Amino acid sequence: AQSVAQPEDQVNVAEGNPLTVKCTYSVSGNPYLFWYVQYPNRGLQFLLKYITGDNLVKGSYGFEAEFNKSQTSFHLKKPSALVSDSALYFCAEYNDMRFGAGTRLTVKP
Amino acid sequence: NAGVTQTPKFQVLKTGQSMTLQCAQDMNHNSMYWYRQDPGMGLRLIYYSASEGTTDKGEVPNGYNVSRLNKREFSLRLESAAPSQTSVYFCASSPYGRDLEQYFGPGTRLTVT
Numbered sequence: 001a002q003s004v005a006q007p008e009d010q011v012n013v014a015e016g017n018p019l020t021v022k023c024t025y026s027v028s029g030n031p032y033l034f035w036y037v038q039y040p041n042r043g044l045q046f047l048l049k050y051i052t053g054d055n056l057v058k059g060s061y062g063f064e065a066e067f068n069k070s071q072t073s074f075h076l077k078k079p080s081a082l083v084s085d086s087a088l089y090f091c092a093e094y095n096d097m098r099f100g101a102g103t104r105l106t107v108k109p
Numbered sequence: 110n111a112g113v114t115q116t117p118k119f120q121v122l123k124t125g126q127s128m129t130l131q132c133a134q135d136m137n138h139n140s141m142y143w144y145r146q147d148p149g150m151g152l153r154l155i156y157y158s159a160s161e162g163t164t165d166k167g168e169v170p171n172g173y174n175v176s177r178l179n180k181r182e183f184s185l186r187l188e189s190a191a192p193s194q195t196s197v198y199f200c201a202s203s204p205y206g207r208d209l210e211q212y213f214g215p216g217t218r219l220t221v222t
Contacts, residue, residue, distance in 0.1 A: 032207050043199055043213030051208045090151060094207040097167060099152040
C-alpha cells in the first residue's frame with residue numbers, strides 16, 4: 001500500500017496568492033516527513049522536514065509545512081506565491097523511503 | 110564541491126544490452142541511494158547503501174544490481190535492459206540516519222528500445 005499520497009496532480013495559483021500543496025501519509029510509528037522541489041531537468045532539492053517538535057516547520061524560499069497527526073497530513077504552504085515557485089513538488093516519508101507521485105505547481109503572473 | 114555527480118546524462122540502449130550508471134559524491138556521506146522516476150509514479154527506491162560495505166533492496170530492485178565501490182561511489186547495473194526500464198535515474202546521498210535530507214544528482218535519462 002502506498003504510504004505517501006499527493007492527491008492533486010496539478011495546482012494552479014495566481015502570483016501573490018497563498019498556495020497549498022497537499023500530502024497525506026500512512027505509516028506505523030512516528031513519521032519522518034520531507035518536502036522536495038524539482039525544477040526542469042534537475043535533481044530534487046530539499047525544502048523542509050518534520051521529525052519531531054513544532055507542528056509548523058519553516059524551510060527554504062519562504063515555504064512552510066504543517067504536520068497534522070490526527071489527519072496524517074503534511075501540507076506544504078506559502079503565503080504569497082511567486083512565478084519562480086513553478087516546479088514539481090514531492091512529499092516523502094523516510095520510514096518506508098517512499099515518495100509521493102508529485103504535484104506540479106504552476107504560478108501564473 | 111561538486112555534490113552528487115552522475116554519468117552518463119543520457120543513454121539509449123537496445124533490449125538485452127547491459128550498462129552501468131555511475132554515481133559519486135564528495136560530501137563524505139555514509140548513505141547512498143538509487144531511484145527511478147516515472148511519470149505519475151514519483152520516485153521509487155531501487156537499492157540503497159546505508160553505509161560502506163552494505164547494500165539493501167528498495168521498492169523496485171528487480172532487473173538491477175548495485176555496487177558500493179567505496180564511500181564515494183555507488184553504481185547501478187542493468188544486466189539485460191528491458192523497455193520497462195526506460196526512466197530517469199537519480200542517485201542521492203545523505204549522512205547516516207532517516208531524519209536527514211538527501212542530496213540528489215542531476216539524473217540519467219535512459220531509453221531502452
